[in-house]
Amino acid sequence: MAQLTGDVEKHTALYVEAFNSGDADAVNAMYTEDAVAVWEPGVPLTGRARIESVEQWLAAKPKMTATPRHSFVTGDTALLIVDWKIDTTDANGEPEQLTGVGVDVLRLGEDGNWRYAIDDPFGEK
């Protein structure tokens, strides 16, 4: 079940909850229709390809923790800088830990809820 919020500070926590539940539909509901995600550095995905990449990622049942470091919120657009960590398994089934500093751009929809417009998990190196 997708959970959206009008409080941008809560968005990251709800996203982590949806991600860790393994519910790809719930995760995808937290993106705008024309959102861009760059989960593989240098390879921006949008539309159907982005939606399917979420499904592929969640198949390995990864667990994420995320702590927002900075948030810059204007009327209808926000920039969040987020420290995150994902415990997952690699292609050989071995445990793998990924970490990064995400640069997330959110848009406030007409329904009063924030959604990811741009999700760049390795946006700050």
Place this chain on the structure above:
Amino acid sequence: MAFTVDIDFDNPDLTADTDLQNEIFLQVFNSGDGELFDKLYRDDAISNFSGEPLTGEARLAFFKEFLATKPQLQAEVTHSYVAGDVALIGVHFVIDGTDSEGKPMHLEGNCTDVLRRGTDGRWLMAVDRPVAGSLLPE
């Protein structure tokens, strides 16, 4: 200075073209006119150039003060993602000038910019954030 880019400061538009956005941003910054530079930002935009998030009058006051000595900015776009009416642009920048005491100033770093297209189709700055934290000397 004369602008070689086509910009109407009554209806400023950074355009949908990333390279042109960068060129307009550079030329207006380098003109030293903080009031014109501030017009490239949405009313509620947040600028972190000073090292703290500024908007409205405080943002304008900072731009006027910081650009008064005409520091010269060079910037190269490192990446750009556009999602409908919002864009995330990464740039590598170099700024050379003199500080308020007349000493040479050299700043270099990366900056993340969020741009928004308004309902009238014009693109403007919504958030800037130098990754180093500030454009001011340490």
